[in-house]
Amino acid sequence: MSLPLLSTARLVLRPLAESDADALHDVLSDDETMRFWSSPPHVSIDQTRDYVVGNAAQDEWLTWAITEGGPALGWVVLGEHRPGIRELGYILHRDRWGSGYAGEAVAAVVNHGFSAMGLRRIFADCDPENTGSVRLLERLGFRLEGHLRGEWETHIGVRDSLIFGLLASEWR
Secondary structure (H helix, E strand, O other): OOOOOEEOOOOEEEEOOHHHHHHHHHHHOOHHHHOOOOOOOOOOHHHHHHHHHHHHHOOOEEEEEEEOOOOEEEEEEEEEEEOOEEEEEEEEOHHHOOOOHHHHHHHHHHHHHHHOOOOOEEEEEEOOOOHHHHHHHHHOOOEEEEEEEEEEEEOOEEEEEEEEEEEHHHOO
């Protein structure tokens, strides 16, 4: 699927590209940013390059790079789950935390998912201790639908998951 450019007041979201690897290495190698990610911080630019190339090539996971018109600051993804349902994921450079960029970028992708892609449901899987993401999802209207105990084995141990969902009819 060809991804369109999505624009917000401050951001341009464009398809993730291999050339984003250098900029995203700062994000993907940062201990704090990667704390609640499904994999540990990257240790080399080659690891990041392989990861970015793999993500950019996926048809099942649609990935938009978050930019201010230049280098990637992070990304937002919609992963195929089943027809009409996609899983949301996002990551943002720690220097931009608290700026509202994550909410702005996620809202643009959610809006695209419901309006242009015709999705009926978008959900997100979030670590209970990731309070920033929990607040972002709640602000956007996602509802807590479940708490899965011991769901993930990660680089920081076995973790619970909070499942948040949003229906197209609930989107503002």
